[in-house]
Amino acid sequence: xxxxxxxxxxxxxxxxxxxxxxxxxxxxxxxxxxxxxxxxxxxxxxxxxxxxxxxxxxxxxxxxxxxxxxxxxxxxxxxxxxxxxxxxxxxxxxxxxxxxxxxxxxxxxxxxxxx
Numbered sequence: 424x425x426x427x428x429x430x431x432x433x434x435x436x437x438x439x440x441x442x443x444x445x446x447x448x449x450x451x452x453x454x455x456x457x458x459x460x461x462x463x464x465x466x467x468x469x470x471x472x473x474x475x476x477x478x479x480x481x482x483x484x485x486x487x488x489x490x491x492x493x494x495x496x497x498x499x500x501x502x503x504x505x506x507x508x509x510x511x512x513x514x515x516x517x518x519x520x521x522x523x524x525x526x527x528x529x530x531x532x533x534x535x536x537x538x
Contacts, residue, residue: 425462425463426463426464426467426468426470426471427471427474427475429463429468429471429529430468430471430472430474430475430476431475433453433455433472433486433531434472434475434476434479434481436531436534437450437453437480437481437484437531437534438450438479438480438481440534440536441480441536442536445536448480448536448537449480449481449482449483449484449536449537450480450481450484450534450535450536450537451483451484451485451535451536451537452484452485452486452487452533452534452535453472453481453484453485453486453487453531453533453534453535454487454489454531454532454533454534454535455486455487455488455489455529455530455531455532456488456489456490456491456528456529456530456532457488457489457490457491457528457529458490458491458493458525458526458527458528458529459490459491459492459493459526460493460509460523460526460527461526461527461528461529463529465488465490468486468488469486469488472486473486489532491525491526491528492505492506492525492526493505493506493507493509493523493525493526494506494523494524494525494526495511495521495522495523495524496521496522496524497513497514497515497516497518497520497521498518498520498521498522499513499516499518499520500513500515500516500518502514502515502516503524506526
């Protein structure tokens, strides 16, 4: 379960992001984006985050996960679509020259800290 490693990295980044002049500050919420192809199970990440955050400034923090769909563009005919499965053949021209526009993200978008 690599979600525990991801949760620990999120916590490490969030703790490092707390301004030095805010001693005893608590993180209220961490917002992240996770792409469909990032191989992350959101429920497992929530669970691991809750366990790993105990006894840290993120002990009561909410982990808000925005799931990003897999969006693909055909470079031959320029059609774009949202794919439900990782099938990389153009829906219009059946070409195999496609580009992933989104779906592989794993980004922290913001960290909200309480005084």
